[in-house]
Amino acid sequence: MSDAGNHGAGPAEDGPGAVEVGEHVLDTAPAGGGPGGLREAAGQVLVQLTGRADAQFRDGQFEAIEALVSGRRRALVVQRTGWGKSAVYFVASRLIRQGFGQRAGAGGPTLIISPLLALMRDQVAAAARAGVRAVTINSSNATEWDDVLAALDRNEVDVLLISPERLTNPKFRERVLGRLLGGVGMIVVDEAHCISDWGHDFRPDYRRIGALLAELPADLPVLATTATANERVVDDVAAQLGADTLVIRGPLARDSLRLGVADTAPPGRRIAWLAEHLGDFAGSGIIYTLTVSAAQDVARALRQAGWEVAPYTGGTDTEEREALEARLKGNDLKALVATSALGMGFDKPDLGFVIHLGAPSSAVAYYQQVGRAGRATDSADVLLLPGPEDPDIWEYFATASMPDPEAARAVLAALDAARADSDSGGGSPALSVPALEPLVGAKRSRLELLLKTLQVDGAVDRVAGGFVSTGAGWTYDEERYAAVAQARRREAQAMLDYEAGRMCRMRFLAEQLDDPAASDCGRCDVCAGPWWSSEVSEEGRSRAESVLSGVGLELDPRAAWPTGLPKIGVQLKGKIPEAERVGPGRVIARLTDLGPGQALRGFLAAGAEDAPVPANIGSWCLRVLSEWEWAERPTAVVGVPSAVRPHTVRSLAAELAAAGKLIDAGDLQLLHDPGTPDSNSAYRLRGLHDAFFVPEPVAQAVAGQVVLLVDTEVVSRWTMTIAGRELRLAGAKEVLPFALALRA
Structure with missing residues (x-):
């Protein structure tokens, strides 16, 4: 800081x-x-x-x-x-x-x-x-x-x-x-x-x-x-x-902070509480969320309740970040609703409060964020509003910075080959990140992080034009990374212990930092009792849930193939022809949002039953379709074949066809396992290429039709792109993707 x-x-x-x-x-x-x-x-x-x-x-x-x-x-x-x-x-x-x-x-x-x-x-x-x-x-x-x-x-x-x-x-x-x-x-x-x-x-x-x-x-x-x-x-x-x-x-405890933890509650109640009690907090402050979609949801709900707030995430442009920081410092905003993107270094000495809607995975990380409050004031309030979804989010981020040994070996093999080719007169030994993507299975963000690790470990170096192999080799330190993963799990458990409130909040955080001067603060809710009202009106909760129940996210169609596909045996490149391209699509919500995403995440969880679409999710589907301002209404429905949720997809297609009086054209046929969606675009395309077949009855049913192509989830949009392309090649006039959820 x-x-x-x-x-x-x-x-x-x-x-x-x-x-x-x-x-x-x-x-x-x-x-x-x-x-x-x-x-x-x-x-x-x-x-x-x-x-x-x-x-x-x-x-x-x-x-x-x-x-x-x-x-x-x-x-x-x-x-x-x-x-x-x-x-x-x-x-x-x-x-x-x-x-x-x-x-x-x-x-x-x-x-x-x-x-x-x-x-x-x-x-x-x-x-x-x-x-x-x-x-x-x-x-x-x-x-x-x-x-x-x-x-x-x-x-x-x-x-x-x-x-x-x-x-x-x-x-x-x-x-x-x-x-x-x-x-x-x-x-x-x-x-x-x-x-x-x-x-x-x-x-x-x-x-x-x-x-x-x-x-x-x-x-x-x-x-x-x-x-x-x-x-x-x-x-x-x-x-x-x-x-x-x-x-x-020196001692790390902050005398000015008054800490508290509310009971774990669903998003609607927590946002309703914020809308009704944000005025109880003096001055201006920060409301932290764990995900980008949560920051956007909370900011939207609070603005509709009349509060002057704004979202601040990793996707916020630099110029806008500076403007938002200045507005908060000038007390023109009651709060910024932020992810950890508003992180180390933000300096407002008179920041009046920090509220967390969702707990960070580490008590130390939590202390760093709350330490932005009360730097030059006698007192500042810090309140944690934990959610039942927190541990799932922690698990996702727990190993994000750890290298994947298989991906590392693929990177080094590609760079060694490029160096050998260069030594034989074949051009530059450097490969850029886009050039490495089709040769390695990692998504771009993971690939860039992996390259940083390999560079620090001396296995690769960054030069003009990309990365080169140093020839030093690299060994995955399994013991060290396992120990780090275990440390992350201990940190998560410590955060749950902090929430349980069995000792002074400040003392607990100071002890997590091994502060020898840790002692009871006398101010937190454990020492002195809750200092906030937990009341939430039914009207307020209804308004918050109404905001959160908003459904319908647009999916932009893919317009071009990833670079480097011919290198991995897929003869596609350049722009996707208009005649083979899908149109704009829709999903109900992101899996990470605080409204429908909560129910969708439970229904689509790994290991959950392959069941028909429940009534509440079905009603959201119909709502999204009724609000969809399409250029031409769909006339047929086709399901994307699923090896994991075939009954869910079939029930979704059949129910939408019946509700909209559309042709139920059936499902595409899956020819082979397309592999995991958790890979970069080139690798995902290689798995999906030639994975789908349009049976003759389906081809006859979709000829000249505007087709609603349905699936359970969208991850990269490439499944819809490839499946929709097959339908366009089979004679469909247009293909409009629709799925229950966006995993992002």
Whole structure:
């Protein structure tokens, strides 16, 4: 989390004996030790930074600065949000720029590695207020790189902020990193728990940092900071920094937070409660959800109830994110309804509340999110509204960052073949992600994550044009990844234990962080009883459920085949001809939404009975069809054959035909198992290609007809694309896909 706040934002949470410096809470008691010259200079910089003539260093701040500047050491600072970690690196940066800490290359700029653009924006603004010349290089300002490099060459930059992804970017490594590292004065790694795969927010790109530090001089000052790390993560990060790493750790409990957990309840009741009680929370805040669709559903319901809120997800454009962040900081919004995309680095010291509609899978991750509230206020409210669907969502994300060994072997085989071909005069040895997709079974997001892991492990390297094999090979560390998976399961159980409320909420979270100062807070619902009203009116619940019961999502038709299909034996490429293309389709809802998706997820769950479509889902089907503004009404129905739910598909087709007085043309024939839908587009196409056959009776029935093609789920849209293509080739005038659910 960023420690760069607005100066004078409000009362500090630490009470007497401290002064508030924006978000930095600095101790006024005399601090001892340290060379007089360095301490005096550091104090002067601190006064400039804070604008307070009486500002003094908080316990541990000068010790970290001294270790970095005078001792030229590597330090790991684990302190709660608001302690003033950014004060450490801004003051140390200024001192190094002034020539303190003589070493080869001393006086150069500080390189700060930060995880998110929001964090960078806040830190650049804070640096400017402190007289520190800070610039950033990231994916959103590539057109400004030349200006930044020119400023570096002119020695006009004190701090350069980059994301960890830059370290693996060949353009950045070629143009920036080499020339910068030769004269860098200090390196800062923010949110350092991301380095450790034992951390709740491990990121493969961060592991590159450890490799980078190992190649640098031992006397180059390095500061790593985090507010959320238990002992195992601390030990792991310290070991990666180096054997002589200084660890400065303080108490992590937040005195300003009042924690509570409501009873587990279905989405309708929880959203109704929010709509009726959001005004009970002072100021503006954040409402966290676990999925994108939940954020959109909740924001829509709250807006209809009259609240000024907006959704904020990974799909929100950068410009819109900045605008939404500014509106929340300016209290123009009551709340942002956000996924974890509103993550580390968002800085609003007077944030009044954090509410979770659905629990994160880790108590440590939960504490990091709630720690955004009450940084510069006497009190802030934090409430968790858990849902019965939470554990299913946790399970999905539990192993998302772990490499698939089969996919890894396929990647390396493809890159080795490309290198061998290149050595024989066959062109470049590099393969791009799109070129690798048809050769590997992983979806693009998983493939990109896998390539990051292989790059960090030294098996591949990223160059202009894509990735190349290093020839070093790669071994799947089954024992380590099994241990990480077990750690994730323990974290999930700890979250359930937190919800159970058998001890003080704050103490529980502090103990999860191995905080030796953990103690009862006296404010949470366990210590002092519930501080919120649990009442929800029937009218409010009815309104919320009405909003959530909205059905009908449009499916855009596929217009082009994936690249690289001929390489894997499928002779399709380019645009899909209009005469072979399906039209726009519909599904009832996403499986992850908070309305019909709940019932659909239960009905379509793995291992559930292959049963006819129940009445409630059938009524949703008819509602979607009645509201579908098609160019031409369907006249026939065809079912997609299913090896898992054949009775469900057949009942769906028959009932829709009867209700709409359409021709029940029967089902397509399945010629072979098309394989799993959980693969990338090229692999999915290879499995589906020639999988469907149009029997003669079906062909006769659909000739010249507008066909409603029905299935239980849509995952990639390729099943509907291929099955619909067969029907178009058999003479159907148009094919309109329809399914119960979208798995996304």
